[in-house]
Amino acid sequence: xxxxxxxxxxxxxxxxxxxxxxxxxxxxxxxxxxxxxxxxxxxxxxxxxxxxxxxxxxxxxxxxxxxxxxxxxxxxxxxxxxxxxxxxxxxxxxxxxxxxxxxxxxxxxxxxxxxxxxxxxxxxxxxxxxxxxxxxxxxxxxxxxxxxxxxxxxxxxxxxxxxxxxxxxxxxxxxxxxxxxxxxxxxxxxxxxxxxxxxxxxxxxxxxxxxxxxxxxxxxxxxxxxxxxxxxxxxxxxxxxxxxxxxxxxxxxxxxxxxxxxxxxxxxxxxxxxxxxxxxxxxxxxxxxxxxxxxxxxxxxxxxxxxxxxxxxxxxxxxxxxxxxxxxxxxxxxxxxxxxxxxxxxxxxxxxxxxxxxxxxxxxxxxxxxxxxxxxxxxxxxxxxxxxxxxxxxxx
Numbered sequence: 534x535x536x537x538x539x540x541x542x543x544x545x546x547x548x549x550x551x552x553x554x555x556x557x558x559x560x561x562x563x564x565x566x567x568x569x570x571x572x573x574x575x576x577x578x579x580x581x582x583x584x585x586x587x588x589x590x591x592x593x594x595x596x597x598x599x600x601x602x603x604x605x606x607x608x609x610x611x612x613x614x615x616x617x618x619x620x621x622x623x624x625x626x627x628x629x630x631x632x633x634x635x636x637x638x639x640x641x642x643x644x645x646x647x648x649x650x651x652x653x654x655x656x657x658x659x660x661x662x663x664x665x666x667x668x669x670x671x672x673x674x675x676x677x678x679x680x681x682x683x684x685x686x687x688x689x690x691x692x693x694x695x696x697x698x699x700x701x702x703x704x705x706x707x708x709x710x711x712x713x714x715x716x717x718x719x720x721x722x723x724x725x726x727x728x729x730x731x732x733x734x735x736x737x738x739x740x741x742x743x744x745x746x747x748x749x750x751x752x753x754x755x756x757x758x759x760x761x762x763x764x765x766x767x768x769x770x771x772x773x774x775x776x777x778x779x780x781x782x783x784x785x786x787x788x789x790x791x792x793x794x795x796x797x798x799x800x801x802x803x804x805x806x807x808x809x810x811x812x813x814x815x816x817x818x819x820x821x822x823x824x825x826x827x828x829x830x831x832x833x834x835x836x837x838x839x840x841x842x843x844x845x846x847x848x849x850x851x852x853x854x855x856x857x858x859x860x861x862x863x864x865x866x867x868x869x870x871x872x873x874x875x876x877x878x879x880x881x882x883x884x885x886x887x888x889x890x891x892x893x894x895x896x897x898x899x900x901x902x903x904x905x906x907x908x909x910x911x912x913x914x915x916x917x918x919x920x921x922x923x924x925x926x927x928x929x
Contacts (some may be wrong), residue, residue, distance in 0.1 A: 545838035551825055553879050558826070562730040563868070567922040569730070570703075571871050572786040574691050582690045584612035585746065586624055586667035588674050590659040591619050591626040595678060596794025599629050604681040606637040613686065614662035615642040620655070622646045626677070652762015653912070656742075664758045670750055676743040680792035688787045689746045696883050698780025699747045699772055701740040702789035708875040712884075713798045715876050719884040720805065721791075722866035724892060728826065733784040740782055742768025744789040749773060765905065765912060766811045788869065802895060807906075809899035824896060828858045828889050860883060 587605065595601075607616055617630045627644065634642045648756065649661035664672065676683070685702075692700045703726065706718040732739035745768060752758065756775040761767040772782045812819045824830045832854040836847035862885060866874055874881060906910045 541841060544843045547836050548838040549842070552831055552838070555826060555831055559858070560726060561734060562727045563861060563865055565734045566726065566730045566865060566868050567731075568818070569784065569831075570786055570788065570868060572688075573689065577657050577687065577691055579687060580611050582611060582687065583671055583693075584669035585610070585660075585671045585673055585686060585690065586614050586616060586669040586749075588618045588660045588663050588667070588672065589615060589677065590656050590674075591630070591677050592615060592621075592624065592655075592659070594625045594629065596678075597792050597794050597926075598677060598794070599633070600625060601678060601792050602629065602633055604643070604683075605675070606633055607683055608641050608681060609683045610686040610690075612669075613789050614668060615640065616667060617642065617644045617646065618648065618660045618663040619646050620648045620659045640798045649759075651759035654762045654765055654767055655766055657758055657762040661758060664725050664749075667749060667838070671746060672752070673744070673746045674742055676791075678769060678791050679744050680790045680791040681788070682787060683882075685787040689785045692783055692785045693746060693748075696781050697783055698726065698775040698778070699740060699745060700742040700784045700785050701768075701772070701782070702787060703733075703784050704741055704743060705788040705790060705869055706794040709792070709794075709796070711796075713796050713801060715795060715880050716798060716887060717791075717801050718866075718876075719881070719888045720801070720892075722869050723862040723888060724867060724887065726865055727862075731782070735882045736781075738769060738772045738776060738782065739784075740768055740772035741789070742771070743791070745771075747771065747775070748780070751778060751780060756776065766815055769811075769815055784866070797816065802891065804850045805892070806895045806899050806902075809896060810903060810905055813899060824893070827892060828855060832858070 534738065589602070591598075603819070607908065619627050619630070627646070630642075630644055634640075634644070643663075643666070645662045645666065647662070648659045650658050651661050652658065671690070673689070689700045689702070692714050705726075706714065706715075708714070708718070729739050752771065752774070755771075761770050761774075764770050775782055809823075812823075828928070832851050835854065836851045839845045839850050840847045859882075863874070866881075
């Protein structure tokens with residue numbers, strides 16, 4: 534009996550330590566985000582910044598595609614080229630690109646059709662020809678749904694110092710209409726932002742490929758773009774290739790503003806679940822540690838621990854724990870918005886609870902359904918992040 538009590542006491546102490554570590558992580562990410570994001574560069578001589586080749590992989594038309602692509606034609610940067618990569622010559626996005634090229638003839642822009650089959654990743658295949666044609670050593674990959682501020686490219690180039698090989702942007706969401714958009718903003722402004730900022734602070738590989746600037750010469754040493762065609766999470770392995778060669782990988786001050794015109798709650802959940810599956814395959818330790826970084830799971834288990842050690846009401850502890858966690862998330866989103874949050878406090882509360890509870894359910898789903906569906910194709914994940922496509926028989 535005494536042995537059982539000692540075991541329970543040890544477990545309770547361990548859970549209290551996990552709880553304290555979570556709060557240290559929460560506060561560290563909050564302070565670091567306040568310091569890192571939205572910084573200005575008044576002393577930069579823009580004319581001395583290096584040229585940049587921007588790869589834009591395009592598939593199909595999004596309601597906001599014209600608006601998003603036009604922001605790349607209006608950036609305040611001395612030397613850059615736009616390389617639009619379109620897999621299918623009959624893709625409707627080709628007309629939008631051509632109309633923008635006609636509207637801004639002074640911008641160095643080219644269109645590449647057809648792509649090249651260099652691996653299983655359709656995005657890599659799409660960009661292969663454009664990558665080979667890039668004329669600058671700094672190459673940026675930017676997804677079609679990204680909306681660019683006119684000074685973002687300057688900010689990314691400033692962060693590309695002599696010891697830095699890759700600069701990435703922390704994902705966030707543009708303000709759009711509807712509850713689904715608010716829910717997306719909640720995810721990227723709370724749990725995701727905390728982990729992303731903390732990983733960057735601790736120099737852990739967290740780079741996402743939706744908006745990333747890289748040294749082409751270093752990437753070529755690793756085998757070029759085609760070397761990463763065997764992965765779906767090519768961004769993670771590209772960043773790791775830079776880290777393995779002694780280069781730093783850092784997050785810049787401007788956010789990657791996702792501005793897709795097609796969005797819904799179901800689409801958002803499928804996307805998060807796909808990312809979870811990729812993380813589980815690439816970094817298996819996340820299976821254990823990710824649930825322990827969420828508000829509800831860590832609050833519930835710690836409520837038992839404080840009740841066992843200090844005889845404090847578990848319900849009271851859980852309510853206080855949740856309230857403080859909620860307030861820190863609210864503060865972080867205000868930092869990301871660089872001002873007030875663009876929807877009501879009531880919507881914030883509803884979105885916050887749906888995000889917290891839904892995230893736990895999606896974690897469970899990611900383990901029960903390990904296969905990935907992306908761009909209409911089905912993939913089977915292997916340990917290490919390598920994938921193979923699943924082909925289904927068609928009957929006539």
